[in-house]
Amino acid sequence: MALFTVSRVIDGDTFEVKNGWEWNNKKGKMVRPTGYNTPEKGEEGYAEATLKLTNLILEEKVDIRTAYKIDRGRLVADVYYGDNNLADYFLEYKT
Numbered sequence: 001m002a003l004f005t006v007s008r009v010i011d012g013d014t015f016e017v018k019n020g021w022e023w024n025n026k027k028g029k030m031v032r033p034t035g036y037n038t039p040e041k042g043e044e045g046y047a048e049a050t051l052k053l054t055n056l057i058l059e060e061k062v063d064i065r066t067a068y069k070i071d072r073g074r075l076v077a078d079v080y081y082g083d084n085n086l087a088d089y090f091l092e093y094k095t
Contacts, residue, residue: 001064001077004031006057012038012049012090014074015057021075023067031064032071033079035087036094049093056089057081 004017007029013036016029038049060081067077079086087094 001067003061003063005061006059009050009054009058011041011046012053012093015053017062017064021064023070023075026070028070028073028075030074031062031079032074032076033086034068034076035078035085036090038090038093049090052090057086062086 001021001023004019004021006015007018008016010016010030014030014032017031020027020029021031038053039045063080064075065078065080067075069076081089
């Protein structure tokens with residue numbers, strides 16, 4: 001797809017991008033990277049995973065590559081930061 005600037009981190013595996021994305025005639029801002037799944041709000045590890053993603057990509061550029069579907073308004077896609085798949089930074093949550 002393209003490079004996007006991350007404007008907001010929602011949790012450890014969901015974030016928003018500035019100016020939004022467009023895919024298959026749909027538009028949105030939320031992105032759900034593939035390859036890992038962090039704890040949900042209220043679960044152990046949630047705060048740590050959210051802080052880790054925030055420190056890593058907030059206001060940074062990410063490369064959204066192959067998109068697969070839209071799930072609950074989120075574009076589910078392979079996301080890269082630098083030369084690495086975002087999932088590589090979250091090995092403890094890799095799926």
